Structure formats: C-alpha cells, structure tokens
Amino acid sequence: MNLRIAIQKSGRLSEDSLRLLNDCGISVKSAGSKLRTQAENFPVEVYFLRDDDIPQYVQDGVADIGVVGENVLYEKCKNVEVVKPLGFGKCRLALAVPRGVEYGSVASLEGRRIATSYPFLLESFLRQHRVEAEIHEISGSVEIAPGIGLADAVCDLVSSGSTLFMNGLQEVETILESQAVLVKNTELENSKEIILRKLLFRIDSVQAARRNKYILLNAPNDALDEIFALLPGMKSPTVLPLAEEGWSSVHSVLPEEEFWEKIEALKYAGAQGILVVPIEKMIQ
C-alpha cells in the first residue's frame, strides 16, 4: 500500500517539495518527463502535476495528499483538509495599481477593471469591502494588463515586488498571505493514515532542525552562569572541561530567529571560538 503524494511538476514549489521529501529520507528523483515515480525506501508514490490540479486530485482521492500554495487551494475551494503549513512558497496575493495613480482605499476601485488569475479570492475580497468592480480573468502575465490598456488594476501574486515594480505598478492591498501547505483527502483509509503519520513525524523533525542551530563555544568557567542563562538548549547545555585549566566547552541548540542577538550577547559574556552548525534532524 502506497501513500500517493501530489507535488508540482515544474515551478516555484517543485524544488522545495522534493527537498522536503528527500530531507525526510524519502529518495525521489525530480520529475524529468515522468508523471509519477515510486520512492525507493518509503511507501510513497509521487505524482508530478500542475499546481492548479492538485486540490481537485486530492479531493477526488486520485492522490491522497498534496503540496500546494494556499492561494491555489483557497481559489479552487475544494474539500480537502489542511494538515500542515510547510514554510516555503511564501508570497501574497495583492492588489496593485499603476504608479502615480492616486489610491485612497478599496473604494477607489469601484467600477474599475481588475485583471487577475484569482477571480474567486478577488471577488470575495471586493464583496467584503462592498466594492463592485469588473473582474477580468487572465491566466498569466497579469502584470502587463494595465500597460496594454486591458485593466485599471491587477490582483496578482507578489513575493519581492520586483515584477510589479518593473511593470510600473504599486502594491496597495494584501488580499491573502500564502505559503505552501500539505493537504490531505478527507477520507483517507487507515493504512494510509499510518503512513501519513510517519511522514508527518519526519516532517516535524526536519522543520525543527531547520529552525534551530547547534552551537559550540569555549568560555572561562566564571562566565558560565551568564552563558547558561542565554542558552535554552533542548534540556540544558552540555558542558565539557577543556584541556586548559579553568575553561569549558559548552554545546547547545539555538533557535534560528534568536541567533544573531544571542551570538552577540554570548561574545559579550566571554564566549570564544563560537561554532554554529546546521542540524540535520531534530527529534523532540
């Protein structure tokens, strides 16, 4: 029995989706010309699909689980269960108008033409704000629509904002913050749930490892108390005596987001020879 997992064949989510599987110890080669492939060492079969089709396939049980952007998921309104945010594919669905156009609030879009590939999400946003506008659905290159006179505004995915900028547009509203999520069919059989649980356990360890760094440092013994206070560790730091009298080596785990601030404080407290090492897996 295999768990069938749908990921994007080629696009912005493909590499991260494959990397996640590989980091979970599931060997899958990239799609190439294949539509599906069996993992070598885990009961998983990977389907390579267009991201737009993934919610439907998971809803219908053609695939059991899938990796897809929330933007696509909520646009398609399929009945699937979100299991876990994955932390990659981050972007936002935003409204943008030509630079130089005065924009007060959503109300200024009343009666305007807005080009988008996300008519459902845009429509709901406008309805919420009691604004009526003409939605022009186009499937790609939305950002050129105002320049060629097709629309007055666009509603499109943005990450850095450079595409909008290059097309003379300014971002004015965020409609949805999005990232890739793992979704599942709502009626998975028991045997597949068991495989999914194993996969989730691995994903948790991979995500925890990515969020943390292993840190090693040397410090004079009289600085240790201050250093311990700075280090959370999984239990408490490991302390080993150094060959040099009066010095110790301290090992601990630090969350990525506290990293720079803590490193400075540690140096200030007397730590030397600080090494920071990536963690491959972290089982909690």
Ligand code: ATP
């Ligand atoms: P497909 O051929 O599979 O339909 P696509 O062209 O629709 O591919 P991509 O451009 O590869 O899709 O984007 C896939 C997903 O990556 C998006 O739906 C979104 O969730 C995410 N993403 C992250 N950043 C961006 C961005 N700057 N622009 C577009 N999508 C982004």
Ligand code: MG
């Ligand atoms: Mg697509």
